[in-house]
Amino acid sequence: MSSITEPSGNSGSAPFFSKQATVAKPGFSRWMVPPAALAVHLCIGQAYAFSVFNGPLTKVIGITQSSADDWSLTSLGWIFSLAIVFLGLSAAFAGKWLERVGPRRTMFTAACCFGGGFLVSALGVYLHQIVLLYLGYGVIGGIGLGLGYVSPVSTLIRWFPDRRGMATGMAIMGFGGGAMIAAPLSVALMNHFRSATSIGVAETFVVLGIAYFISMTIGALAIRVPPADWKPAGWTPAATSQNKMISRNHVHIDQALKTPQFYLIWLVLFLNVTAGIGILGQASVMIQESFKNTVTAAAAAGFVGLLSLFNMGGRFVWASASDWIGRKNTYFIFFALGAVLYYLVPGFAASGQIALFVLAYCVILTMYGGGFATVPAYLADMFGTAFVGGIHGRLLTAWAAAGVAGPVLVNYIRAYEVEHGVAKADAYTMTVHIMAVLLVVGFVCNLLIKRVDDKHHMTDAQLAKGA
Structure with missing residues (x-):
C-alpha cells in the first residue's frame, strides 16, 4: 500500500x-x-x-x-x-x-x-x-x-x-x-x-x-508535522482495513476534482450547512415571531447564545463520535434526524411548546457544527492524507455557496409568505419543510458515496515526488 x-x-x-x-x-x-x-x-x-x-x-x-x-x-x-x-x-x-x-x-x-x-x-x-x-x-x-x-x-x-x-x-x-x-x-x-x-x-x-x-x-x-512513516504507539493501519470507506492510498488534489466522491461530499456539506446557516442568522426574530408576546428580546438573545454553544459543542462531539460509527453513518444521522426535527418544529410552535422548539433547534445546530468538523476526516478517509488540506480548502466553496443559499431561502420565503397574508408566526413553516426536503436530498447524496476507484490513486513514485 x-x-x-x-x-x-x-x-x-x-x-x-x-x-x-x-x-x-x-x-x-x-x-x-x-x-x-x-x-x-x-x-x-x-x-x-x-x-x-x-x-x-x-x-x-x-x-x-x-x-x-x-x-x-x-x-x-x-x-x-x-x-x-x-x-x-x-x-x-x-x-x-x-x-x-x-x-x-x-x-x-x-x-x-x-x-x-x-x-x-x-x-x-x-x-x-x-x-x-x-x-x-x-x-x-x-x-x-x-x-x-x-x-x-x-x-x-x-x-x-x-x-x-x-x-x-x-x-x-x-x-x-x-x-x-x-x-x-x-x-x-x-x-x-x-x-x-x-x-x-x-x-x-x-x-x-x-x-x-x-x-x-x-x-x-x-506546530509540528510527524516524521516519515510515524504511527501512534500500538496502532496499525491494518486495524481499520476492514472499513472499506477508509483508504490507505492517496489522491492528488487535482485528481480529486475528477472523482464523483468530491462532488457528492460537496453536496453533503452544502445541504447540511444550508439547512442550518439560514436559521442561525434569523434565530432571534424567528423565535419571537413564532411565540409572539411570550418570548422577549432578551430571551431571544439567550436562545441565540444557546444555539452558539450547541453549534460549538456539536463540532467536537459529533466529529469524535464519527471515529466510532464512521463518517458516512454520522452524516446519515445528520440528514435523517435533521429532516424529522425540521418537519416537527412548526407543530411545536403552533402548540406553544417552547421547550421542544428550543431543544429541536439546539440538536439541529449540533449537527450543523458537526458537519463542518466531520468533513475533513471524511475527506481523509476517501482521498488519503497527502493532499487533504488542499482538498478541504476547495470543498469549502460549499460553505460559501450555502452562506448565500441558506439566508436567501429563509428570508425571501418568509417575506413572500407574509406579503401574501400568512401570519408571521406561521411564515417559517414552508421554509423549514423545504429544509427538511434538502436534508432528504443530502441523505441520498451521502448514500451514493462509495470508495474512490483505484485509477485515481497516486503511485509510490508520485508520492515521493509530491507530484
Whole structure:
C-alpha cells in the first residue's frame, strides 16, 4: 500500500519556516498539536462576532448618534460578506501551496493577514475611508481566515490517524467558539477606549490585530508535522482495513476534482450547512415571531447564545463520535434526524411548546457544527492524507455557496409568505419543510458515496515526488 512520506532531512539546517523545519523530533507529544491549532482557530472565529462593530461604525463621526456623513449598515454589511468570500477563495486556491510549504508558513501567513487586516481597518476608521475596511478586514483579513481555517487540518489528521474526527473536531470547535470570546472582549475594549471624540473602534481594532497576530504566531511556531512513516504507539493501519470507506492510498488534489466522491461530499456539506446557516442568522426574530408576546428580546438573545454553544459543542462531539460509527453513518444521522426535527418544529410552535422548539433547534445546530468538523476526516478517509488540506480548502466553496443559499431561502420565503397574508408566526413553516426536503436530498447524496476507484490513486513514485 502507498504511504505518505514527509521530509526526513535534518530540520536544524532547514529554513525556519520551511516544511522540513517543522518535522517533530523524537519524544514530541502529538497532544501539543491541537492547542497549536486552537491558537489559530479561536482567533479567526472572531469573524462570527464582527456584527458587534456594526452599530458603533455607524457613529464614527456623530459619536453619540449617526450623522449624515456616517456609514450606513448596508455599506458596512459588505465587510463581513467580503471576508467570507475571500475565506472561501483563499482556502480553495491556496491548497497546493499549503501542502508544498507546510503548516508553519501557512499559519504565519494567516497571522500576518488576519492581524494586518485589523490594522488596515483601524486606519480606515481613523481616516473614515470605508474602502480600507473592505480591503483590510474583507480582503486581507478574509485571506487570513481561509488560510488559518485549513492550515492545521492535514497536520492534525496525520498526527491522529486513529482519531481523525476527534482531532479536527477540537480545532474546528475553536472556530465555532471564537466569537464567544471575541464579542464580549470587543465590547469591553470599545467601552474602554470610548471618549468624547472617539467611539473606540479604531483603537480596538489595533489591540485585536496585535493580540490575534501574537496568538496565531504562537500556534505557527508550535506546530509540528510527524516524521516519515510515524504511527501512534500500538496502532496499525491494518486495524481499520476492514472499513472499506477508509483508504490507505492517496489522491492528488487535482485528481480529486475528477472523482464523483468530491462532488457528492460537496453536496453533503452544502445541504447540511444550508439547512442550518439560514436559521442561525434569523434565530432571534424567528423565535419571537413564532411565540409572539411570550418570548422577549432578551430571551431571544439567550436562545441565540444557546444555539452558539450547541453549534460549538456539536463540532467536537459529533466529529469524535464519527471515529466510532464512521463518517458516512454520522452524516446519515445528520440528514435523517435533521429532516424529522425540521418537519416537527412548526407543530411545536403552533402548540406553544417552547421547550421542544428550543431543544429541536439546539440538536439541529449540533449537527450543523458537526458537519463542518466531520468533513475533513471524511475527506481523509476517501482521498488519503497527502493532499487533504488542499482538498478541504476547495470543498469549502460549499460553505460559501450555502452562506448565500441558506439566508436567501429563509428570508425571501418568509417575506413572500407574509406579503401574501400568512401570519408571521406561521411564515417559517414552508421554509423549514423545504429544509427538511434538502436534508432528504443530502441523505441520498451521502448514500451514493462509495470508495474512490483505484485509477485515481497516486503511485509510490508520485508520492515521493509530491507530484
